[in-house]
Amino acid sequence: xxxxxxxxxxxxxxxxxxxxxxxxxxxxxxxxxxxxxxxxxxxxxxxxxxxxxxxxxxxxxxxxxxxxxxxxxxxxxxxxxxxxxxxxxxxxxxxxxxxxxxxxxxxxxxxxxxxxxxxxxxxxxxxxxxxxxxxxxxxxxxxxxxxxxxxxxxxxxxxxxxxxxxxxxxxxxxxxxxxxxxxxxxxxxxxxxxxxxxxxxxxxxxxxxxxxxxxxxxxxxxxxxxxxxxxxxxxxxxxxxxxxxxxxxxxxxxxxxxxxxxxxxxxxxxxxxxxxxxxxxxxxxxxxxxxxxxxxxxxxxxxxxxxxxxxxxxxxxxxxxxxxxxxxxxxxxxxxxxxxxxxxxxxxxxxxx
Amino acid sequence: xxxxxxxxxxxxxxxxxxxxxxxxxxxxxxxxxxxxxxxxxxxxxxxxxxxxxxxxxxxxxxxxxxxxxxxxxxxxxxxxxxxxxxxxxxxxxxxxxxxxxxxxxxxxxxxxxxxxxxxxxxxxxxxxxxxxxxxxxxxxxxxxxxxxxxxxxxxxxxxxxxxxxxxxxxxxxxxxxxxxxxxxxxxxxxxxxxxxxxxxxxxxxxxxxxxxxxxxxxxxxxxxxxxxxxxxxxxxxxxxxxxxx
Numbered sequence: 001x002x003x004x005x006x007x008x009x010x011x012x013x014x015x016x017x018x019x020x021x022x023x024x025x026x027x028x029x030x031x032x033x034x035x036x037x038x039x040x041x042x043x044x045x046x047x048x049x050x051x052x053x054x055x056x057x058x059x060x061x062x063x064x065x066x067x068x069x070x071x072x073x074x075x076x077x078x079x080x081x082x083x084x085x086x087x088x089x090x091x092x093x094x095x096x097x098x099x100x101x102x103x104x105x106x107x108x109x110x111x112x113x114x115x116x117x118x119x120x121x122x123x124x125x126x127x128x129x130x131x132x133x134x135x136x137x138x139x140x141x142x143x144x145x146x147x148x149x150x151x152x153x154x155x156x157x158x159x160x161x162x163x164x165x166x167x168x169x170x171x172x173x174x175x176x177x178x179x180x181x182x183x184x185x186x187x188x189x190x191x192x193x194x195x196x197x198x199x200x201x202x203x204x205x206x207x208x209x210x211x212x213x214x215x216x217x218x219x220x221x222x223x224x225x226x227x228x229x230x231x232x233x234x235x236x237x238x239x240x241x242x243x244x245x246x247x248x249x250x251x252x253x254x255x256x257x258x259x260x261x262x263x264x265x266x267x268x269x270x271x272x273x274x275x276x277x278x279x280x281x282x283x284x285x286x287x288x289x290x291x292x293x294x295x296x297x298x299x300x301x302x303x304x305x306x307x308x309x310x311x312x313x314x315x316x317x318x319x320x321x322x323x324x325x326x327x328x329x330x331x332x333x334x335x336x337x338x339x340x341x342x343x344x345x346x347x348x349x350x351x352x353x
Numbered sequence: 354x355x356x357x358x359x360x361x362x363x364x365x366x367x368x369x370x371x372x373x374x375x376x377x378x379x380x381x382x383x384x385x386x387x388x389x390x391x392x393x394x395x396x397x398x399x400x401x402x403x404x405x406x407x408x409x410x411x412x413x414x415x416x417x418x419x420x421x422x423x424x425x426x427x428x429x430x431x432x433x434x435x436x437x438x439x440x441x442x443x444x445x446x447x448x449x450x451x452x453x454x455x456x457x458x459x460x461x462x463x464x465x466x467x468x469x470x471x472x473x474x475x476x477x478x479x480x481x482x483x484x485x486x487x488x489x490x491x492x493x494x495x496x497x498x499x500x501x502x503x504x505x506x507x508x509x510x511x512x513x514x515x516x517x518x519x520x521x522x523x524x525x526x527x528x529x530x531x532x533x534x535x536x537x538x539x540x541x542x543x544x545x546x547x548x549x550x551x552x553x554x555x556x557x558x559x560x561x562x563x564x565x566x567x568x569x570x571x572x573x574x575x576x577x578x579x580x581x582x583x584x585x586x587x588x589x590x591x592x593x594x595x596x597x598x
Contacts, residue, residue, distance in 0.1 A: 023434065054457070055456060062427050065434075198396045198397070199397075206414060207417070210417075
């Protein structure tokens with residue numbers, strides 16, 4: 001298949017269609033509007049369903065209904081809208097319903113602004129909603145990778161019965177880049193014999209899509225079961241990229257849009273004698289702690305760069321576990337770091353080594 | 354011996370958690386009977402709410418969901434859009450449907466979503482211990498209106514059936530009551546009509562069932578039935594508010 005030039009948001013929507021998603025429930029919010037717009041045009045062409053819900057709250061509950069009925073389903077929104085979806089996401093996680101939730105992050109807190117930000121890291125990887133649950137969180141750094149990860153996320157979500165999140169930002173969503181739609185590695189997906197499809201097949205149990213467990217021991221059992229799945233995901237689904245790490249003295253940790261700016265800074269740094277490399281988490285949960293821990297025995301220092309006041313840096317510090325100094329550089333509110341900003345930070349670190 | 358009455362097969366032997374004298378049991382039975390009479394047990398998919406009927410999924414022998422508070426119409430929308438030939442219904446109380454879920458029920462009706470809502474109006478929050486509901490009558494005492502509901506402070510009870518009947522997408526809306534046998538029989542007919550509306554793909558249908566809550570009203574089951582008749586029916590008149598041919 002040849003490459004086509006597409007906006008990130010549109011590539012995300014088309015990738016979902018290509019992955020067999022036939023149900024989309026959304027609500028307008030900038031900067032993700034091209035996803036529902038594209039779906040509203042495209043779904044009728046593939047006999048799918050696009051529905052503009054009355055709110056993000058309703059949209060995520062429609063996802064609960066459609067996923068519970070056995071369908072591949074997606075919703076998308078942006079930060080404040082994702083906050084509204086959190087109740088539903090928690091129910092979906094507990095009821096073990098597969099689905100894909102796209103967050104094209106804008107700045108915050110509050111209504112914030114519409115420019116690129118990575119300030120929803122905590123919300124995406126540390127729960128967001130209530131209770132003991134996780135999402136598989138993918139952070140694409142290009143339009144191509146956004147398309148690849150959307151297709152992968154449907155497979156992984158169906159495989160583990162764990163909801164997946166695509167965490168992008170306005171840059172990923174609005175930027176145009178060439179993209180090719182490549183089918184992900186096929187998995188041996190379990191049959192959805194738990195789905196509420198109408199109980200005509202009495203060889204299966206009555207389907208109950210539920211997250212209510214009033215007995216303490218039963219609720220604990222549910223959480224233990226979920227955690228067993230999460231441990232498997234940690235073992236098998238952690239994704240990351242290493243860039244120029246072979247001889248690196250300083251290791252930058254950055255994801256998504258920021259990692260691309262960091263790569264530019266690394267070129268400049270190396271021209272100026274600062275041997276710098278990059279570890280780029282592609283999954284934010286599970287977090288690539290092991291590879292960062294390994295790097296800690298080789299490099300002299302770490303620099304975490306984010307478009308936030310410092311969120312992922314906490315996980316980097318946990319992985320490094322005090323073995324080497326971990327610095328942080330961040331811009332937030334929609335301000336995008338420049339390669340020069342990052343290079344200046346690297347110079348400071350080099351002087352301190 | 355001749356069998357004159359049987360519980361519907363759609364009811365399992367799970368012990369119900371409802372208080373003695375509560376009309377939920379009657380409402381559940383009517384829903385189960387109608388689904389059986391329509392021969393739709395294998396196609397029925399129910400959505401339980403948050404509130405007293407949160408455990409409805411345990412009692413009905415069909416595929417079931419348990420939804421977040423107020424969101425049953427959105428969940429039912431997702432379920433129905435995936436399997437349009439299933440008989441999808443929500444079973445919601447007044448706190449769930451008329452307060453926290455007001456947006457979901459209004460928009461499900463406005464879309465003409467081809468689902469059926471069974472709406473239990475007992476003018477109070479039951480499960481949480483008798484707080485004021487959007488349907489609590491002016492003057493009615495609850496644990497959060499201990500001096501009686503004051504309209505100056507808390508406004509007026511919502512007539513959901515009348516409100517939804519104004520929407521183009523609503524195809525069948527009726528309010529019935531469970532306070533005596535003739536009215537229970539009328540309620541059963543209303544539920545049948547609502548489900549038939551869905552089977553005929555006419556759009557959104559809802560039956561509001563005036564119900565009692567002896568425990569939280571602080572009344573005996575018999576006094577509760579009488580209180581419903583004397584106080585609720587004058588404010589919540591019975592009848593068909595919308596019927597699309």
